[in-house]
Amino acid sequence: MSRRASRLTRNGWAALVSGGAVVLLSLGGCFTERQNEGAKLYAAHCSNCHGDQGQGLQRLIPPVAAxxxxxxxxxxxxxxxxxxxxxxxxxxxVAYNQVMPGHEDLTDSQITNLLNFLQTNWGNQNQPYTIREASELLGRCNGSDGQ
Structure with a gap:
């Protein structure tokens, strides 16, 4: 390999590595912005009725914990x-019969994160949802927003 080709190869690898580092750093910010989003969404949209720890309210509102x-x-x-x-x-x-309001303001990805919080906390040990699965299930009730 010529000296020039070797230098181009080294420069190409250096550009690839530094470009990859930039992508990884920007992805890290993307994921950390959404870290704990499910817990935050639960606190904002669900805890008033279902309780801070998912315990529900006696025989009026069902628990989501365990x-x-x-x-x-x-x-x-x-x-x-x-x-x-x-x-x-x-x-x-335990039988319950109350109205639960919907949350049309949440995106599909927010619903996925909220559900995954419920699926994996307070004694629930269920398989997390993928965004694709949640969007497909939302499509059954004409509720998917594609986000």
Whole structure:
């Protein structure tokens, strides 16, 4: 290999490495902005009714902590958050019948992050959602915004 070709190869690798570092640093900022987003969304949109620790309110509002409903109704949860819910349901053997308001203001990705917070906290040990899965499930209730 000529000296010039060697220098170009070294310069090309240096540019590639430094460019990769810039991309990685900018991705880090992207992920840290969304860090704990699910917990923040829960606090802002859900905790007033479901409690700070997901405990619910006696026999009026169901818990989301250690809730069998969260595990058993995975496919319905994105639409319940987007559109709300009314009518009877049973959580951990207790019957509830209240209206839950929908959250049309949340994006698909915010709903995904909120659901993943619920799926993995307070005794819930369920599989996290992907954004694709949540958007597809939201499509069933005409609730996907594609974001």
């Amino acid at each position: 809730a069998d409903y969260v595990a058993q109704h995975r496919a319905e949860l994105p639409c319940i958050i987007r559109k709300g819910m009314k009518g009877p349901l049973t959580v951990n053997g």
